[in-house]
Amino acid sequence: MGDLYNKLRVLIVDDDIDDQIFIREAIKHQYPNSELISFYNGKQVLDYMLKKGVCEDFSHEDPHIVILDINMPFFSGFDVLKELKQYSFTNTIFVMLSTSDLKQDIDKAFKLGADGFFTKPDTVAKYRIVIKEIISKRTKLSTIHVEGLVLNLEKELKKPGTNLIRKTYLSEKIMLLTEYLCNK
Numbered sequence: 155m156g157d158l159y160n161k162l163r164v165l166i167v168d169d170d171i172d173d174q175i176f177i178r179e180a181i182k183h184q185y186p187n188s189e190l191i192s193f194y195n196g197k198q199v200l201d202y203m204l205k206k207g208v209c210e211d212f213s214h215e216d217p218h219i220v221i222l223d224i225n226m227p228f229f230s231g232f233d234v235l236k237e238l239k240q241y242s243f244t245n246t247i248f249v250m251l252s253t254s255d256l257k258q259d260i261d262k263a264f265k266l267g268a269d270g271f272f273t274k275p276d277t278v279a280k281y282r283i284v285i286k287e288i289i290s291k292r293t294k295l296s297t298i299h300v301e302g303l304v305l306n307l308e309k310e311l312k313k314p315g316t317n318l319i320r321k322t323y324l325s326e327k328i329m330l331l332t333e334y335l336c337n338k
Contacts, residue, residue, distance in 0.1 A: 224250060
């Protein structure tokens, strides 16, 4: 896989320590250089994501993936998702994990902006399958995002009145993004 996947930044938000261990093991098995950080309730991850400095040992770059349990103390996964979707974490995908497979929970998650919803597996092997699906979804979303950037840059490049320096800059950006897409 590309450089992006050599070091994924993943936030795991779940009050169940066993589930956290399963998720960490599944990610590390497939992506050993991943940067993982765990939170045990919704308040902790909101503080972190909104840059209030809860975790000094983790870079404050936006994570690639946020995995949220639905039922947690202080704020539910739904509450966290609703709050964070107000901000522009464009490269972050939000995935809900729950013991619930109720249609109303799944519908609510997607209505609030989740990029995926998975029922919690009961073994590390099953978690590995879920993690693969999450990464696959992220790859597809990243490709769509980059393709959109290229289209926007191409439109700007064709605007009347764009000066030569700006055109050169835009052309270089388009070339880099196109190269990224070709190497995926």
